[in-house]
Amino acid sequence: MREFAYERAADVAGAVALLGSGPEARALGGGTNLVDLMKAGVERPRLLVDVRGLPLDRIEEDGDGGLRIGATVTNSELAAHPEVRRRYPALAQAVLAGASGQLRNMATVGGNLLQRTRCGYFTDTTKACNRRSPGSGCPAVAGEHRNGAILGASEHCVAVHPSDMGVALAAFDAVVEYETADGPGTLALDALYPPVGEAPHRETALPDGALITGLTLPAAPVAAHSRYRKVRERASYAFAIGSLAAALDVRDGVVHDVRLAFGAVASRPWRARRAEEALRGEAAGAEAFAAAADAELAAARALPDNGYKLTLMRNLVVAVLGELTEEAGR
Amino acid sequence: MPPSTPSESSAPSPTSSGISLRVNGETYALPVDHRTTLLDALRERLDLTGTKKGCDHGQCGACTVLVDGRRSLACLQLAVATEGREVTTIEGVADGDQLHPVQQAFLDLDGYQCGYCTPGQICSALGVIEEHAAGWPSAVTADIAPQAAPAPLDAAEIRERMSGNLCRCGAYASIVEAVARAADGSSAGVRGTEVTA
Numbered sequence: 351m352r353e354f355a356y357e358r359a360a361d362v363a364g365a366v367a368l369l370g371s372g373p374e375a376r377a378l379g380g381g382t383n384l385v386d387l388m389k390a391g392v393e394r395p396r397l398l399v400d401v402r403g404l405p406l407d408r409i410e411e412d413g414d415g416g417l418r419i420g421a422t423v424t425n426s427e428l429a430a431h432p433e434v435r436r437r438y439p440a441l442a443q444a445v446l447a448g449a450s451g452q453l454r455n456m457a458t459v460g461g462n463l464l465q466r467t468r469c470g471y472f473t474d475t476t477k478a479c480n481r482r483s484p485g486s487g488c489p490a491v492a493g494e495h496r497n498g499a500i501l502g503a504s505e506h507c508v509a510v511h512p513s514d515m516g517v518a519l520a521a522f523d524a525v526v527e528y529e530t531a532d533g534p535g536t537l538a539l540d541a542l543y544p545p546v547g548e549a550p551h552r553e554t555a556l557p558d559g560a561l562i563t564g565l566t567l568p569a570a571p572v573a574a575h576s577r578y579r580k581v582r583e584r585a586s587y588a589f590a591i592g593s594l595a596a597a598l599d600v601r602d603g604v605v606h607d608v609r610l611a612f613g614a615v616a617s618r619p620w621r622a623r624r625a626e627e628a629l630r631g632e633a634a635g636a637e638a639f640a641a642a643a644d645a646e647l648a649a650a651r652a653l654p655d656n657g658y659k660l661t662l663m664r665n666l667v668v669a670v671l672g673e674l675t676e677e678a679g680r
Numbered sequence: 681m682p683p684s685t686p687s688e689s690s691a692p693s694p695t696s697s698g699i700s701l702r703v704n705g706e707t708y709a710l711p712v713d714h715r716t717t718l719l720d721a722l723r724e725r726l727d728l729t730g731t732k733k734g735c736d737h738g739q740c741g742a743c744t745v746l747v748d749g750r751r752s753l754a755c756l757q758l759a760v761a762t763e764g765r766e767v768t769t770i771e772g773v774a775d776g777d778q779l780h781p782v783q784q785a786f787l788d789l790d791g792y793q794c795g796y797c798t799p800g801q802i803c804s805a806l807g808v809i810e811e812h813a814a815g816w817p818s819a820v821t822a823d824i825a826p827q828a829a830p831a832p833l834d835a836a837e838i839r840e841r842m843s844g845n846l847c848r849c850g851a852y853a854s855i856v857e858a859v860a861r862a863a864d865g866s867s868a869g870v871r872g873t874e875v876t877a
Contacts, residue, residue, distance in 0.1 A: 351715045353695035353713070353714070353715065354695060354714055354715070355693030355694060355695060355714070356697065356714045356758075356760050356761070358761075378758070378761060380756075381756050381757065381758060381761065382738055382753070382756050385717070385756045385757075385758060386737055386738055386756060388715075389736070389737070396693075397693065398714070398758075400761050402761070426750070426811070426816065429816070429817070430811075430814070430815070430816040430817070432826035433826075435817070435824050435825060435826050436825065436826050436827075439824055439825070442817065442824055443819070443824065446817060446818055446819040446821075446824075447819050449844070450741065450843055450844020450845075451751060451804065451807060451808065451811065451841055451842075451843075451844055452738075452741060452744055452751045452752055452753045452804065452807070452844050453738060453753065453756075453844065455750040455751055455752055455807070456752050456753065456756065456757070585839075585840075585843075586819065586839070586840050586843035587843040587844055
């Protein structure tokens with residue numbers, strides 16, 4: 351591991367001043383991904399700015415039915431919070447589906463959003479990877495890509511975003527708040543992660559040196575009836591090979607409102623807007639749910655070893671929306 | 681410090697610090713290279729070797745300790761970032777010679793074979809019991825609504841909540857029993873007993 355300086359930020363202004371001091375500064379939250387990547391030599395910061403002690407550890411009601419969540423709130427605190435569980439149950443479920451109890455106690459909301467892909471080529475510095483080393487190539491396209499992306503990928507990168515939390519946040523229109531030395535800014539979660547295109551190393555749209563300070567979840571009555579379903583290769587403590595955050599409001603058998611976001615299918619949490627559009631105003635039922643999934647997956651491009659994800663996501667949509675419909679009818 | 685290349689910053693910043701660590705109620709002052717994890721500081725610097733190094737990548741749970749009362753992975757926690765926080769390791773779990781009920785339950789029910797993962801399992805179980813008592817749901821909790829009745833800490837809940845602790849011997853069946861017994865503080869025979877050498 352490369353040697354580094356360590357500073358504990360006293361306040362947000364101090365943190366962004368340190369983070370803006372050079373491209374080799376990194377914010378340290380829980381460290382569950384960053385410290386591991388430093389051990390692997392993937393991350394080689396010169397300066398760690400410890401932001402965990404900043405006063406960004408609150409979950410507050412915004413007065414309009416939404417929530418504001420501070421960046422240093424831990425995953426555990428987020429998932430346990432009564433108003434998260436009441437208003438956005440799929441968000442609590444998504445967080446609980448990720449990692450382990452120990453990691454959730456350490457990991458922060460801001461760090462969760464900025465965690466890096468677990469693609470094996472990215473984390474192995476002896477291999478080429480356009481995301482880690484721009485222009486070096488993507489061995490995953492012709493190599494190991496069983497958990498690779500089927501949506502929004504390019505020939506330059508087929509890595510998937512590993513966050514469960516982000517999938518629920520995408521479904522619920524979360525807005526990310528950040529601070530820079532030049533002032534604050536916001537980004538819709540959808541816009542936080544740019545399309546892969548030819549520059550997969552540009553992983554976020556945050557300005558250089560920005561510190562995520564929190565996020566807001568707007569009021570969304572539909573979210574109170576939501577669910578996160580994660581498919582993985584063992585029963586617990588594994589990354590998704592496909593996941594779904596879904597919220598559904600059915601009135602008189604007709605889809606009044608719906609939110610859908612897919613996980614582990616793209617380089618970002620994938621808001622399934624085409625599927626949502628296809629469903630609004632339709633009679634709730636397996637046929638409509640499948641057609642909606644197909645509308646979203648029409649743009650999917652599978653590689654030789656990850657075509658199963660199309661079937662998986664279609665079945666997830668049909669199953670989870672079916673459950674939500676049935677429960678709403680009770 | 682290795683020589684700087686021209687592209688690197690010429691302003692030297694310290695890459696080590698003198699820190700004070702609070703572990704099991706004791707205060708230790710020590711200089712640390714910033715790269716030192718809490719795990720290595722405990723084992724190599726403070727001779728607290730009860731905390732084990734398994735994968736060193738946050739995947740096995742052998743290094744689980746409590747930081748400010750919450751179970752955490754010492755292999756991903758930098759020592760320098762632990763200053764000002766209270767660390768409890770397996771060495772600090774018993775009350776003198778009185779084993780903690782979780783330790784006693786692991787002993788009574790053979791919640792281990794080789795024992796390498798056991799300190800992490802026990803520290804994790806301490807966290808699990810506290811988190812469950814605080815009403816935290818898990819991924820297998822059927823109804824996570826805040827007004828729902830808390831799910832009992834049954835085998836399915838224990839398995840899910842303990843999934844971050846791997847046991848290569850496969851002593852899981854006994855580990856689940858031990859955590860269940862320790863969580864049920866009313867069980868006869870679970871209270872600590874004298875340790876005899």
